[in-house]
Amino acid sequence: xxxxxxxxxxxxxxxxxxxxxxxxxxxxxxxxxxxxxxxxxxxxxxxxxxxxxxxxxxxxxxxxxxxxxxxxxxxxxxxxxxxxxxxxxxxxxxxxxxxxxxxxxxxxxxxxxxxxxxxxxxxxxxxxxxxxxxxxxxxxxxxxxxxxxxxxxxxxxxxxxxxxxxxxxxxxxxxxxxxxxxxxxxxxxxxxxxxxxxxxxxxxxxxxxxxxxxxxxxxxxxxxxxxxxxxxxxxxxxxxxxxxxxxxxxxxxxxxxxxxxxxxxxxxxxxxxxxxxxxxxxxxxxxxxxxxxxxxxxxxxxxxxxxxxxxxxxxxxxxxxxxxxxxxxxxxxxxxxxxxxxxxxxxxxxxxxxxxxxxxxxxxxxxxxxxx
Numbered sequence: 001x002x003x004x005x006x007x008x009x010x011x012x013x014x015x016x017x018x019x020x021x022x023x024x025x026x027x028x029x030x031x032x033x034x035x036x037x038x039x040x041x042x043x044x045x046x047x048x049x050x051x052x053x054x055x056x057x058x059x060x061x062x063x064x065x066x067x068x069x070x071x072x073x074x075x076x077x078x079x080x081x082x083x084x085x086x087x088x089x090x091x092x093x094x095x096x097x098x099x100x101x102x103x104x105x106x107x108x109x110x111x112x113x114x115x116x117x118x119x120x121x122x123x124x125x126x127x128x129x130x131x132x133x134x135x136x137x138x139x140x141x142x143x144x145x146x147x148x149x150x151x152x153x154x155x156x157x158x159x160x161x162x163x164x165x166x167x168x169x170x171x172x173x174x175x176x177x178x179x180x181x182x183x184x185x186x187x188x189x190x191x192x193x194x195x196x197x198x199x200x201x202x203x204x205x206x207x208x209x210x211x212x213x214x215x216x217x218x219x220x221x222x223x224x225x226x227x228x229x230x231x232x233x234x235x236x237x238x239x240x241x242x243x244x245x246x247x248x249x250x251x252x253x254x255x256x257x258x259x260x261x262x263x264x265x266x267x268x269x270x271x272x273x274x275x276x277x278x279x280x281x282x283x284x285x286x287x288x289x290x291x292x293x294x295x296x297x298x299x300x301x302x303x304x305x306x307x308x309x310x311x312x313x314x315x316x317x318x319x320x321x322x323x324x325x326x327x328x329x330x331x332x333x334x335x336x337x338x339x340x341x342x343x344x345x346x347x348x349x350x351x352x353x354x355x356x357x358x359x360x361x362x363x364x365x366x367x368x369x370x371x372x
Contacts, residue, residue: 005029006331013324014046015099018053018073020332022103027074041068045088045095052096055083056103077368080107087117089161094124097167101134102301104169105143108368111169119156119163120240122258125294127152127165128192128242133252133295140178141302145170155196155228158261160235171369175302177309177361180290184248189214191223191244197237200227202270206241209274236262241274243281253292255280286351287316296322304335306361315355333362
């Protein structure tokens, strides 16, 4: 274990720092968390995230000062097992799941997490999006098994929440290196239009308008409607759409939109939502790459933790979050990526510029895994 910890300033990229700290075993100190704010210190959703980390690890040491502006975190061993957690309704469950996806394969026992809170909101990736894009990506890195799954038990829209999901993930000893350099052409588009506590007709209206845009490009489009009612529909009304495009080589690109939370700003018509979401998907396809922009950091962390062999992944333009993530990977694992910009030829019509990311893994081996 590295005796010398890392020190950071400010509340940005809070999850990245704690997740990489847990994986690398280096302790981390974060100072000046909203120190000059009217309400200084950690927010509820960040405190809830720390509690979740505490539940899945064994022997973590967390110290927070009285005002909540300084956090010291010394990671323990990833334990896993059955975990129940009430997520803060300020952020959706996707905020917590993104971090859990990075940690879950390296637990001691297979993780079975029940998370309660907001399943769909406009800011974070929704559970449907992660299910359709993150899970196939993890399978490419050799994280396999019947256990890798998400199940939406109850839907809960912002701001009330009341949703519940079940996430199970098997443990794996090592991550295999990958060569994902050619995503291939789009062969089909799938999607889910969901509605809760509103007329079931809303979902059909979303589907019609989304198909109106996408039918110009592809015949193979299927969008399911998912209308949950009664106890499974959470506490707030709302609707939304998640679209996923699958390529010939098994890469998934996705886009999503949710309705504005009740009592917060402009209302949106289901027709507009369907049309805008379809355009977002087309923009994501234009950016291209072997993963979409919401899963870039998951792909990079799995490349970093792979065997001591070369991994290559083709990504679209890097999002600001991913760029910061690369800096943190350099801090925690001393791994630098080689980046090559690939410009598609004029006549290829393959969208925007791509970045080919290459690195040699650190050879991370799951020491927590129990020997059978």
